Structure formats: C-alpha cells, structure tokens
Amino acid sequence: MDREETYKMRVTKSGKTETWWLCLPYKLIQESIQEQYDWGADAVELEWMPNITREQFHDRLPKSH
Numbered sequence: 001m002d003r004e005e006t007y008k009m010r011v012t013k014s015g016k017t018e019t020w021w022l023c024l025p026y027k028l029i030q031e032s033i034q035e036q037y038d039w040g041a042d043a044v045e046l047e048w049m050p051n052i053t054r055e056q057f058h059d060r061l062p063k064s065h
Contacts, residue, residue: 002027006052011036012043023057 002025009020009032022029029046036044 004054005029006049006054006057008047008049009033009036010043010045010047011041012045013039013041021057021060023054 004023005026006021006023007029009022009029011018011020022032024032033044033046
C-alpha cells in the first residue's frame with residue numbers, strides 16, 4: 001500500500017463548512033474528495049499536513065470511554 005499522507009479537508013455544503021482529518025494513501029484521499037462532491041458538496045479544500053505523523057494523527061482522534 002502507498003504511504004499514508006495526512007490532510008485537513010474542509011467541505012462546504014449549503015453555506016456550512018465541516019472539517020475532516022484524513023490519514024490515507026493519496027489515491028484514497030482523491031476518492032474521498034470525489035465522494036464529497038457526489039454527496040452534494042459545493043467546495044472541498046485540502047491542506048496537506050506534512051509534519052503530522054500517523055501516530056500523532058491517531059492521538060488526535062476522540063477516545064472511546
């Protein structure tokens with residue numbers, strides 16, 4: 001599998017913007033962007049986060065209790 005990259009993805013739909021964090025191979029990032037448009041997104045912005053490691057990404061995820 002390709003190397004995972006970390007991105008912050010901002011999805012705007014109907015005037016509201018949500019932020020998603022992705023840590024996936026770039027090909028899957030591209031598929032995620034297309035899915036957002038398929039689901040009605042007006043705009044999708046990506047910000048590459050090259051200094052965040054996979055471990056740091058997972059540390060940011062909400063923890064289940």
